[in-house]
Amino acid sequence: LPYAAPVFNEFVVELPAPAEEVVRRLHDKGILAGLPIGRYDAARSRQLLVTVTELNTRAAIDRLARELGSL
DSSP states (O other): OOOOOOOOOOEEOOOSSOOHHHHHHHHTTTTTEEGGGGGGGGGTTTTTEOOTTTTTOOHHHHHHHHHHOEE
């Protein structure tokens, strides 16, 4: 996590690869990973905005975490 501020249901993760690429790879696996921040600020191309709410199951959140952790 690149920021130390408190979060509620949205947070930013720093990725080892461009976020657009990660989102495409995860989409191919049936996972909606989040919003690549580089779309709005090129300097943040490896950052991904992730949102989790009560609509996300624990299994879905765990799967996303596993996939992001395996990058």
